[in-house]
Amino acid sequence: MSTRSLFAPKVDIPRGAALALGAGSVGVLLGFWCLLTYGGFTPPDFLAAPDKVLAAGVKRIGDLSLFRHIGSSLTVILSGFLLASIPAVPLGILMGSFRAVQAAIEPITGFMRYIPVSALIPLLILWIGIGIEQKIMVIFLGTFFQQLILISDVSARVSKDLIDCAYTLGASRRQVVQRILFPACMPGVMDTLRVTMGWAWTYLVVAELVAADSGLGYMILNAMRGLFTDVILLGVFTIGVLGLITDFLFKLLRQRLLSWSADL
Amino acid sequence: MSLLALDHVTVRFKPKGKPEVTALDDVSLRVAHDTFAVIVGPSGCGKSTLLRLVAGLETPTSGSMALDGQPIAGPSADRGMVFQSYTLFPWLSVRENVMFGPKLKGLPKAECEDIADDLIRAVGLSGFERSFPKELSGGMRQRVALARALANDPRILLMDEPFGALDSQTRQLMQELLLEVWQARRKTVLFITHDIDEAIFLGDAVHVMTARPGRIKRSLSIDIPRPRDLDALTSPDFMRYKREVLHLMHDEAVLAATPRREAIRLAS
Numbered sequence A: 001m002s003t004r005s006l007f008a009p010k011v012d013i014p015r016g017a018a019l020a021l022g023a024g025s026v027g028v029l030l031g032f033w034c035l036l037t038y039g040g041f042t043p044p045d046f047l048a049a050p051d052k053v054l055a056a057g058v059k060r061i062g063d064l065s066l067f068r069h070i071g072s073s074l075t076v077i078l079s080g081f082l083l084a085s086i087p088a089v090p091l092g093i094l095m096g097s098f099r100a101v102q103a104a105i106e107p108i109t110g111f112m113r114y115i116p117v118s119a120l121i122p123l124l125i126l127w128i129g130i131g132i133e134q135k136i137m138v139i140f141l142g143t144f145f146q147q148l149i150l151i152s153d154v155s156a157r158v159s160k161d162l163i164d165c166a167y168t169l170g171a172s173r174r175q176v177v178q179r180i181l182f183p184a185c186m187p188g189v190m191d192t193l194r195v196t197m198g199w200a201w202t203y204l205v206v207a208e209l210v211a212a213d214s215g216l217g218y219m220i221l222n223a224m225r226g227l228f229t230d231v232i233l234l235g236v237f238t239i240g241v242l243g244l245i246t247d248f249l250f251k252l253l254r255q256r257l258l259s260w261s262a263d264l
Numbered sequence B: 001m002s003l004l005a006l007d008h009v010t011v012r013f014k015p016k017g018k019p020e021v022t023a024l025d026d027v028s029l030r031v032a033h034d035t036f037a038v039i040v041g042p043s044g045c046g047k048s049t050l051l052r053l054v055a056g057l058e059t060p061t062s063g064s065m066a067l068d069g070q071p072i073a074g075p076s077a078d079r080g081m082v083f084q085s086y087t088l089f090p091w092l093s094v095r096e097n098v099m100f101g102p103k104l105k106g107l108p109k110a111e112c113e114d115i116a117d118d119l120i121r122a123v124g125l126s127g128f129e130r131s132f133p134k135e136l137s138g139g140m141r142q143r144v145a146l147a148r149a150l151a152n153d154p155r156i157l158l159m160d161e162p163f164g165a166l167d168s169q170t171r172q173l174m175q176e177l178l179l180e181v182w183q184a185r186r187k188t189v190l191f192i193t194h195d196i197d198e199a200i201f202l203g204d205a206v207h208v209m210t211a212r213p214g215r216i217k218r219s220l221s222i223d224i225p226r227p228r229d230l231d232a233l234t235s236p237d238f239m240r241y242k243r244e245v246l247h248l249m250h251d252e253a254v255l256a257a258t259p260r261r262e263a264i265r266l267a268s
């Protein structure tokens, strides 16, 4: 028996094989889609054919309406994400390393992490209305508490020896926090931001559920009324591609800013 | 007068939901100026606790500690420490790591760099000033850690099994390097190990500790001439010391294993 086979666990495979497997699974999915639609197995208002989705895309790129939707979705996502990340990073780091901060915050995060964001939408509408603020708050609520928990975990895992070592070099408590704890957390923080950015995209449709007049989520919901499955799929693909791009940007940023970090 | 004096120091830990542990029991210890003191003992006997006390990272339950007559309270740049785990700051280059202490003291940048480059040369890492820790091997990282601890020109250098994670060839080289640096700079060193050869090769004095609770069982003064080289390791004097420490340690290992056996018998 060979333990270096394609079918052995935790064994690297050639780059070509990896690419082929990836392309293969995407190909199968696309083939299945073509078969269902061009083969006449599904009506167009159930599942649009690939060329219809493409045509819908070309039209909306031509009249720039797709970019308008992308722009307004990006505004919502980025605002909500920044609003969450800016306090969550320092608070999470302190929470993971200071028992007092943890004791104060943990009951709230522990409770909030299980509340579906959609359950809070009625309250949000009552409190802040149906403008863009409400949509931004949905993204904020969907990411903030998860970020706190993940980042506090990153901070809790920073080696105690690293901190003790700084003390023996003459650092004060404040210097230990600023010069050791915070930088030591950065790789984990970047990973958390990357993951939660992905989650922020998954909240988009929920955020644009109420009283939106633009945005990819709105485009999808609106298309549903007319059973325009081509536009729905176009919206889904656009969100997926934008998600991939932001993910890639985060990866690039981490490699650039944190090249000292061993675990890339 | 000795530089470091510990008198009747006892440390008890009370972990939540677990029985109290007496890590050190009535330990008294003297370390003379500019000497190399080694503490050797079985693992879990309280060696790290003892060193962390001197570093100011732990406080004694009772007893007193003084450096040059001044009571020890909290960590300070006077007492530099090299840890067993790799503790280089990974976001700083080798030079920046070594400069960490002097910079905290507020020395001008050029002076910090001079101090750092001097020490990096002393530990044989010239040319690696701009490298980052992730690019270095374990032995190289510990050399930088040594240089970094020395950069503060501490009054005592504390080393907690600093070569414990290295392979035996690298460890031997590191011991020779350490003696070389120590000989050149004349520092007081308190070094911890569970390796008997390492203890005798390095030390002017070797203190053998008992298993839990940790006490100093016997202190030997090692009269092997310096500078010591590889041949010292096989000299008759070395063998005599080694035999003595081996017996002391063996008794402790047996003792350390006994209560555990008892506990298993009681539990079943």
Ligand SMILES: Nc1ncnc2c1ncn2[C@@H]1O[C@H](COP(=O)(O)OP(=O)(O)O)[C@@H](O)[C@H]1O
Pocket (backbone or CB within 6 Å): B013, B014, B015, B021, B022, B023, B041, B042, B043, B044, B045, B046, B047, B048, B049, B050
């Ligand atoms: N912070 C702590 N809390 C509870 N027990 C501890 C703590 N630090 C050390 N101990 C216990 O004290 C004993 C001595 O530990 P240590 O000094 O690390 O031994 P050594 O370095 O000789 O292996 C061990 O039984 C260990 O479990």
Ligand SMILES: [Mg+2]
Pocket (backbone or CB within 6 Å): B047, B048, B049, B161
């Ligand atoms: Mg130890």
